[in-house]
Amino acid sequence: MEFVIVSYPTRRPVYVDGDLSGYTNEVLQMDAGTHKFTLAPPEDCDPIFCEVMVKGTTVLLPMKIAFIRKW
Numbered sequence: 001m002e003f004v005i006v007s008y009p010t011r012r013p014v015y016v017d018g019d020l021s022g023y024t025n026e027v028l029q030m031d032a033g034t035h036k037f038t039l040a041p042p043e044d045c046d047p048i049f050c051e052v053m054v055k056g057t058t059v060l061l062p063m064k065i066a067f068i069r070k071w
Helices: none
Strands: 002-007 013-016 019-023 027-030 033-039 049-054 063-066
Touching: 002 033, 013 027, 019 027, 049 063
Parallel strands: 002 063
Antiparallel strands: 002 027, 013 019, 013 033, 033 049
């Protein structure tokens, strides 16, 4: 099992590989491998999506993926 935190200034639904997997700023659990992360609309974040290999994480040291708000 692998662990990821997707950060964003506000609470937003997080989709992993097209499926709702949790919310921003919370630890998400998933299988190892390459995954595509997106936030629920509106598309006011940068990047629009992030595709990364998730491997070698722990619940205490999750991978961090940051989305920022576009202004």
